[in-house]
Amino acid sequence: MSPATPDDLRFLGGYPTSTLDQVRDLIAQGKLGDYLARRYPERHAVRNDGALYDHAMALKQRYLRNAPLLAKVVYDNRLQIDQRALGTLTAVSRVQGGQLKAKREIRVAALFKDAPAEMLQMIVVHELAHLKVRDHDKAFYALCEHMLADYHQIEFDTRLYLTWRARAALEAAPAPPAIGDPNA
Ligand SMILES: [Zn+2]
Numbered sequence: 258m259s260p261a262t263p264d265d266l267r268f269l270g271g272y273p274t275s276t277l278d279q280v281r282d283l284i285a286q287g288k289l290g291d292y293l294a295r296r297y298p299e300r301h302a303v304r305n306d307g308a309l310y311d312h313a314m315a316l317k318q319r320y321l322r323n324a325p326l327l328a329k330v331v332y333d334n335r336l337q338i339d340q341r342a343l344g345t346l347t348a349v350s351r352v353q354g355g356q357l358k359a360k361r362e363i364r365v366a367a368l369f370k371d372a373p374a375e376m377l378q379m380i381v382v383h384e385l386a387h388l389k390v391r392d393h394d395k396a397f398y399a400l401c402e403h404m405l406a407d408y409h410q411i412e413f414d415t416r417l418y419l420t421w422r423a424r425a426a427l428e429a430a431p432a433p434p435a436i437g438d439p440n441a
Contacts, residue, residue, distance in 0.1 A: 260281070260284065260285050261280065261281045261284040261285065265284065265420055265423065265424060266280065266281075266420065268416040268417075268419040268420050268423075269413075269416050269417075269420065272413070272416075276413075280417065280420070283417075284420075284424070289417065289420070289421045289424075290421055290425070292417070293373075293414065293417060293418055293421055296414060297373030297374075297375060297376070297414070297418075299373065299374055300371065300372070300373065300374065301372070301373070301374035301377050301378075303370075303374075303377060304370060305332075306330070306331045306332060309330050309331065309332060309365065309381075310327075310329070310330040310331075312330075312377075312378075312381060313327065313330040313363060313381050313384075313385065314327065314330075316378075316381060316382065316385060316404060317385055317388075320385075320403065320404045321385055321386075321388060321389060321404075324385070324388035324389050325359070325361055325388055326361065327361050327362070327363060327388070328360040328361055328362055329360070329361075329362040329363070330362070330363045330364075330365070330381075331362070331363075331364055331365070332364075332365050332366075332367045332369070332370055333345075333364040333365065333366065333367060334366075334367035336364060336365075336366040336367070342366070343365070343366050343369070343380050343383075343415070344363060344364060344365045344366060344380040344381070344383060344384045345363070345364045345384065346361065346362070346363050346384045346387040346388065347361070347362050347364070348360065348361045348362075349361075349362065361388065363381070363384040363385070365377070365380050365381065365384070366380070368422070372415075372418065373418070375405075375407070375411050375414075376411060376414070376415045376418060378405055378411075379405060379408060379411040379412055379415055380415075382401050382404040382405045382408065383401060383412075385404065386400040386401050386404065
């Protein structure tokens with residue numbers, strides 16, 4: 258494999274330089290895919306929106322019984338993972354019977370349909386935690402870890418997974434033709 262470029266590491270913004278150096282080494286040695294396959298050998302079976310809703314509701318029922326209702330949990334192929342939105346929680350407010358009601362929806366980037374089980378769970382846990390805590394603060398991550406013990410490691414590995422996918426897609430594609438001078 259060719260060495261990592263800064264663009265390859267775009268999913269890993271915010272991690273320490275020493276960590277990024279280790280990632281560069283893994284990439285340079287062509288071992289990133291092996292690392293991920295060894296740690297996450299199993300794909301999940303949550304293949305459609307119905308199964309995803311059930312998956313999220315089971316977690317909510319277990320850990321966040323008193324959190325607000327969820328109207329919808331779906332895969333969304335419009336989420337732009339390059340903007341780091343792996344999932345979203347939105348509340349659409351509307352008037353119903355003279356009252357303002359918020360319909361809460363979780364959307365999960367569609368690429369997680371075909372991903373290791375732990376990574377899908379990490380995204381779902383993250384968005385569920387936002388039902389209770391809005392910001393990414395200590396309380397928020399404590400709640401994430403309560404629902405998924407290895408939360409931080411899995412989030413990091415998910416970013417490695419995105420890195421690996423992006424590189425695999427690039428290497429599979431023919432080199433784009435050079436068009437003009439990019440600096441022109
Ligand atoms: Zn968040």
